[in-house]
Structure formats: structure tokens, C-alpha cells
Amino acid sequence: MGSCNDNCGCQSDENIKKESCGGSCGCSSRGEQKKRDEALHLDSNTTSITSTTGKKFHIVVFGCQMNYSDSARIKSVLQNCGWEFVSRIDDAEVVIFDTCSVRQKSEDKVTGKLKELHPEQKVWITGCMVQHNLRNAKISANAKGKKIKGLMTSGNFVGTVETKDPAIMWWTNEEIKKWLKNNTINPDAIVYVNHAFNPMFFNLQKNNANVELLFRIDDTGFLPLMMRSLGYDVSYDVEVTNEYSSIIPQGTNQLMKNNTKTAFVPISTGCSQFCAFCIVPYARGIEKHLPVEQIVAEAKHHIENGVEEITLLGQIVNKHPQFVEICQKILDLPGNLRWLRYTSPYPTHYSDELLALHEKEERMCPHIHMPLQSWSTKILKKMFRWYNKEQFIDFVDKIRALSRPISITTDIIVGFTDETEEDFQESLELANYARFDMVYIGKYSVRPGTYAARKYEDNVNREDKHDRWDRLNELLKTISSQNNQQEHGTTRTIMVNRIEPDWIGGYSDNMKNVIIKLDKVAVTEQTQSRITNNAPKGKKWGLTSMYVGDRLIKLGDFVDVRIIGSEHFKLFATLDQ
Numbered sequence: 168m169g170s171c172n173d174n175c176g177c178q179s180d181e182n183i184k185k186e187s188c189g190g191s192c193g194c195s196s197r198g199e200q201k202k203r204d205e206a207l208h209l210d211s212n213t214t215s216i217t218s219t220t221g222k223k224f225h226i227v228v229f230g231c232q233m234n235y236s237d238s239a240r241i242k243s244v245l246q247n248c249g250w251e252f253v254s255r256i257d258d259a260e261v262v263i264f265d266t267c268s269v270r271q272k273s274e275d276k277v278t279g280k281l282k283e284l285h286p287e288q289k290v291w292i293t294g295c296m297v298q299h300n301l302r303n304a305k306i307s308a309n310a311k312g313k314k315i316k317g318l319m320t321s322g323n324f325v326g327t328v329e330t331k332d333p334a335i336m337w338w339t340n341e342e343i344k345k346w347l348k349n350n351t352i353n354p355d356a357i358v359y360v361n362h363a364f365n366p367m368f369f370n371l372q373k374n375n376a377n378v379e380l381l382f383r384i385d386d387t388g389f390l391p392l393m394m395r396s397l398g399y400d401v402s403y404d405v406e407v408t409n410e411y412s413s414i415i416p417q418g419t420n421q422l423m424k425n426n427t428k429t430a431f432v433p434i435s436t437g438c439s440q441f442c443a444f445c446i447v448p449y450a451r452g453i454e455k456h457l458p459v460e461q462i463v464a465e466a467k468h469h470i471e472n473g474v475e476e477i478t479l480l481g482q483i484v485n486k487h488p489q490f491v492e493i494c495q496k497i498l499d500l501p502g503n504l505r506w507l508r509y510t511s512p513y514p515t516h517y518s519d520e521l522l523a524l525h526e527k528e529e530r531m532c533p534h535i536h537m538p539l540q541s542w543s544t545k546i547l548k549k550m551f552r553w554y555n556k557e558q559f560i561d562f563v564d565k566i567r568a569l570s571r572p573i574s575i576t577t578d579i580i581v582g583f584t585d586e587t588e589e590d591f592q593e594s595l596e597l598a599n600y601a602r603f604d605m606v607y608i609g610k611y612s613v614r615p616g617t618y619a620a621r622k623y624e625d626n627v628n629r630e631d632k633h634d635r636w637d638r639l640n641e642l643l644k645t646i647s648s649q650n651n652q653q654e655h656g657t658t659r660t661i662m663v664n665r666i667e668p669d670w671i672g673g674y675s676d677n678m679k680n681v682i683i684k685l686d687k688v689a690v691t692e693q694t695q696s697r698i699t700n701n702a703p704k705g706k707k708w709g710l711t712s713m714y715v716g717d718r719l720i721k722l723g724d725f726v727d728v729r730i731i732g733s734e735h736f737k738l739f740a741t742l743d744q
């Protein structure tokens with residue numbers, strides 16, 4: 168999510184395992200299920216399923232911040248079931264892949280990663296890849312003129328599944344409550360999610376017998392029931408729910424940043440924009456806005472647990488009708504919230520009220536990531552992006568008129584269908600006008616399942632795409648260098664996100680990368696710990712803290728720095744004493 172179609176930087180590395188299957192997925196050990204069921208105790212008077220043995224699990228997160236937030240919810244549910252999260256993939260009995268579909272290569276990473284696991288490690292797959300394939304299955308079934316046997320409208324997904332029986336995601340909270348109350352849950356009455364995702368599940372299982380479960384992220388609250396159906400010994404003392412968004416992640420988003428100071432809070436799920444190039448609406452379903460009280464409660468929980476930076480998430484985050492109210496209510500919460508961010512907004516949903524909040528409230532970070540994709544009105548129309556050049560100029564002008572400097576970053580796609588040199592020149596003009604601090608440039612590639620894949624020809628050749636990428640990038644380097652020079656001599660607070668033997672890295676409130684080079688003599692002691700999801704590229708180990716003189720600096724710390732130099736995309740600083 169976040170920057171919509173252009174934010175798929177996978178950060179993860181690791182994963183899990185278990186024993187034989189209990190029968191939901193059609194594997195050979197179905198006979199074991201009865202015994203396992205008998206080992207469980209379903210309390211007829213409460214919503215508790217109790218038992219004793221917890222498994223060790225690990226989650227591999229692919230993709231964007233929304234997936235990290237989702238994974239934190241999965242982690243929370245499994246921990247409530249008595250399972251233990253392990254930070255090393257090798258130690259896990261069950262490995263969960265929270266997948267991304269933004270690009271084909273995101274899905275290829277999953278199949279690649281599967282090969283690295285030990286055959287005894289069980290694998291569960293969730294995330295966009297699962298939902299996108301469900302949708303694709305529907306499309307291909309339609310294309311072949313097959314009869315669609317069921318209409319699924321629960322969760323935030325509207326689509327069809329090819330199954331004769333009700334699938335687990337059809338259950339409502341009321342039904343679950345009734346079944347639990349009457350002790351009438353009958354595992355045989357459940358058509359497991361795996362079957363609903365046929366044929367993807369069976370195709371995956373052909374080569375990877377350890378793939379045990381596919382589930383929609385919206386059904387995370389049902390995991391205890393699925394686990395039980397798979398034959399796991401489940402201890403669950405929290406109400407089973409199909410209201411995904413009401414699950415508050417325990418602790419903070421350590422899956423992503425290895426620190427306890429930052430958290431991602433979804434305020435909406437799905438997207439109804441259906442930009443021509445984008446798979447998100449198919450993978451994540453139609454847009455749903457979460458209730459204000461629930462969002463604020465989640466933020467409160469994080470702040471009470473020490474979080475100091477919150478990022479509100481939504482595919483079009485500022486389209487939430489109460490967006491400004493949500494920001495204000497979170498800023499009013501007691502505690503030590505320092506930074507409030509949000510991603511990704513849409514130009515035509517900006518209100519003057521929101522810009523005024525940026526101006527008056529220091530803790531609203533002075534950074535706006537505004538995915539634009541193009542500046543040619545012709546291309547924007549073709550992309551189904553419903554704004555034009557003039558509207559964006561107006562937006563930039565309003566930001567630049569604020570008394571507080573705001574850094575603007577964006578996403579641009581080069582080489583979209585029918586983009587001519589003249590259209591591209593308009594994007595160059597845009598970069599010059601808006602003085603972006605960063606542009607995430609994507610060379611257009613067809614994403615199967617999207618409108619553009621079905622209706623448009625990918626008619627800009629590879630060389631032109633490369634060439635446009637290079638020219639935009641060169642311009643961007645120049646603009647970024649000029650912008651960064653204006654920061655020299657200023658003091659900033661940064662959040663530490665990288666510790667190396669002779670430098671510390673972090674990012675500022677205006678989302679610039681800051682490097683503090685250290686004299687080795689100053690480093691008196693280092694703590695090396697295994698970092699999994701956020702290890703420096705190519706490494707499995709990283710530093711989590713170090714002493715600089717007598718000052719202890721840890722990942723996640725906020726430290727004050729003085730900017731002493733810069734280059735494009737980077738500021739250099741010294742520690743403020």
C-alpha cells in the first residue's frame with residue numbers, strides 16, 4: 168500500500184514449522200485429525216478453546232507497511248493461542264508468508280523463499296497474493312464460461328469462489344457466537360479456506376507439500392478455528408472474530424523495524440479507485456473506512472506501550488471522511504507521541520483543514536508523500552487518476568505557502584501506455600516545479616489482472632523506459648542536492664534505524680536519510696544481536712546498540728543531530744551533545 172503501486176520493497180528474510188496435517192488441506196494425514204480434535208477442549212459456556220502445546224512460528228513479511236501491520240495482528244492472534252513468535256526462521260515450526268502482489272516479481276519471491284525452507288516446516292500463506300489469486304480464479308472461470316458456484320461478500324472482498332459448500336470466511340460473528348455457545352462447531356461442516364482457493368493451493372502443494380494453509384488476511388480472527396481444524400493444539404482465550412480490524416496488535420511493530428518506538432495503524436482497508444495499472448483493489452478488496460474510536464484506541468494502545476512514532480495507513484488515507492479528526496484525536500492522546508505520519512494521500516482529497524494542522528502542529532511530520540504517477544493530463548486520464556496538472560500545481564503552491572517547510576516526495580511511473588516524449592517532458596517539468604526531495608520512479612510493467620493488462624498495449628519500448636528513468640533520476644539528484652544544502656547548519660531529531668561499527672543511520676521528521684559518521688575511537692562498546700526482518704542487506708546480523716563515549720544509542724532512539732553536510736538523498740550530521 169502506502170505509495171500504492173510503487174512500494175514493494177521487501178524487507179524480510181525469514182520464517183517456521185509443525186507436524187502433520189489434520190485434514191483441512193487434503194493431505195495424506197487426514198486420519199490424525201480426530202485424535203487431535205479429541206485432545207482439544209471446546210468449552211461450551213465461553214468462547215475459549217483451551218489446550219496446552221504452543222508451536223513456534225515466524226512471519227515473513229513481503230511488501231508494504233500495511234502488510235507489516237497485518238502481520239502484527241497475525242502475531243497477536245497466534246500469541247493469544249499460546250504460540251511463541253521466534254525471530255529466527257530456522258527455529259520456527261510454522262512459517263507464515265504475508266505476501267505482496269504489486270508486481271509479478273513480488274509473487275516470484277514467495278515461491279523462491281519456499282524452496283529455502285526445511286520440508287518439516289509448515290507454511291501458511293496470506294496477504295495480497297492469496298486474495299489476488301482468488302480473484303483471478305474467478306476471472307479465469309468466467310472467461311471459460313464455467314458456472315460460478317458461490318458469491319462471497321464477507322470481509323472487504325466481493326468476489327466468487329468455486330466451491331459447493333460454505334467457506335469459513337462466510338461465517339459471521341453472530342454465527343460463531345451461536346456455535347460456540349451451543350458447542351455445535353462441527354469441523355466437518357467447514358469448507359476450509361484452502362479449498363476455496365483451489366487451484367492455487369493445490370498447484371503450490373504439488374511442489375511444496377509443506378504448504379498447509381492459505382487464508383485471507385480478513386480472516387485472521389478465524390485463525391484459531393482454522394488451526395484447530397488443521398489439528399493443532401490450540402489455546403485461545405480471546406473471542407473469535409471476523410472483524411479483522413478490531414484485533415489490536417500486541418506490543419508494537421517489531422516485525423518491521425526491530426524497535427518498540429514505531430507503529431503502523433490502518434485507518435482504512437482496500438481501495439475503490441481502480442487505477443488502470445494497479446492490482447491493489449483486486450488484492451485488497453473495496454475500500455472500507457475503519458471507525459474513529461477503534462483507530463484511536465489502537466493508537467492509544469501503542470502510545471501506552473512506548474510508541475513515539477505512528478504512521479496512519481490507507482490506500483487513499485486522506486479519503487477517510489474523519490481524517491483530520493483522527494489526526495487531532497491521536498495528537499491529543501496522553502503520552503509521548505513525537506511524530507504522526509500518514510501514507511498515502513491523494514491530491515484531490517486534501518483539505519485546507521489538514522494543511523492547517525500541518526502548519527500549527529509540530530508533531531504532524533513535515534513530510535507529504537503524494538503519489539502522482541505522471542504529470543501529463545492525458546496519461547493521468549488513461550491511468551484513471553482523477554486529477555490534472557492544474558490541481559496539483561494548486562496543491563504544491565498551498566504547501567509552499569505554509570509557514571513551515573514541508574518536504575514532498577512522490578511516485579512517478581515512466582513509460583506507461585501511450586506516453587510520448589512530450590508527455591514525459593511534462594513529468595520532468597513537474598519535478599522541477601515541485602522540487603521533490605525524492606521520487607520513487609517505476610518503469611511501467613504490465614501487472615496481470617489489472618485493467619491495463621486487459622485493455623492496453625504496453626507500447627513504450629524498453630530503451631525509452633530506461634532512458635526516461637535515467638533522465639528523471641539525474642534531474643532528481645540535482646534537485647535533492649540543492650534542497651539538502653538548505654539544511655546545512657540546522658539541528659534535527661532523527662530516529663535511529665541502523666547501527667554500523669563506524670556510523671549510525673536514521674531518518675528525520677521530514678523523512679530524509681541522515682548519516683552520522685563516527686570516529687572509531689568514540690565507539691566504546693557494541694551490542695550485536697541477530698536482526699531478522701530488518702537486517703542490513705545481505706546480512707543476518709546487525710548491531711542493535713552501541714556506546715559512543717558514555718552515551719548508549721539503540722535502534723529506535725530519537726537523537727538530536729546537527730546537519731553538517733549533504734549529497735543527493737542524504738544528509739550528514741554529528742551527534743548533538
Ligand code: SF4
Binds near residue numbers: 439441447
Ligand atoms: S488503485 Fe490507485 S489509489 Fe488505489 S492503491 Fe492502486 S494506485 Fe493507489
